Amino acid sequence: NAGVTQTPKFRVLKTGQSMTLLCAQDMNHEYMYWYRQDPGMGLRLIHYSVGEGTTAKGEVPDGYNVSRLKKQNFLLGLESAAPSQTSVYFCASSILAGLAKNIQYFGAGTRLSVL
Amino acid sequence: SQQGEEDPQALSIQEGENATMNCSYKTSINNLQWYRQNSGRGLVHLILIRSNEREKHSGRLRVTLDTSKKSSSLLITASRAADTASYFCATEYYTGANSKLTFGKGITLSVRP
Numbered sequence: 508n509a510g511v512t513q514t515p516k517f518r519v520l521k522t523g524q525s526m527t528l529l530c531a532q533d534m535n536h537e538y539m540y541w542y543r544q545d546p547g548m549g550l551r552l553i554h555y556s557v558g559e560g561t562t563a564k565g566e567v568p569d570g571y572n573v574s575r576l577k578k579q580n581f582l583l584g585l586e587s588a589a590p591s592q593t594s595v596y597f598c599a600s601s602i603l604a605g606l607a608k609n610i611q612y613f614g615a616g617t618r619l620s621v622l
Numbered sequence: 623s624q625q626g627e628e629d630p631q632a633l634s635i636q637e638g639e640n641a642t643m644n645c646s647y648k649t650s651i652n653n654l655q656w657y658r659q660n661s662g663r664g665l666v667h668l669i670l671i672r673s674n675e676r677e678k679h680s681g682r683l684r685v686t687l688d689t690s691k692k693s694s695s696l697l698i699t700a701s702r703a704a705d706t707a708s709y710f711c712a713t714e715y716y717t718g719a720n721s722k723l724t725f726g727k728g729i730t731l732s733v734r735p
Contacts, residue, residue: 511664549728550710557720608714609714611667612667
């Protein structure tokens, strides 16, 4: 009963390095999301996907790219990391059935520090 | 902004007391949800209330929604130390075939044993 799994759990990068965060869900959900959580800012949506092969920008997409090649996976990439991207990143998924009850299921998070 | 704003930002109570948390928002919504986040963990959905509902219960949780005041409250009765967590309201509104969920900044609840 894994739900939403994020890897890695922790990562330290130097400015300018690149990395990819992986999110995998085993609930056959169509919708997947990437958020970042910063102190005092709540959760902010970076990118989301409404199905395999589709992605869309959220509230704070700059500096990030995403891909959804398989329904169960949603990748978040940082091409050239900056200290401002130090944050906790959460992946979520939802089935969005019926009257759009967008109940989201979250992973445990990835704690990223950019030095 | 559609973002809900929770009040208070932090709440500290004694075990056994009730905890009341409030959420206000600015524009019309379709649903409102509450989530809990334990320290170092992801968010967990607690309860959803539709815009045409006024009150909903789930175990020790009671949620109310007043669309005329654009506000919601989450009541946790007979609190336990295990209820210590951050609580977020999330407003949902439909955008065509999709739905947008926007989270507030959260309330930190501490329940003292």
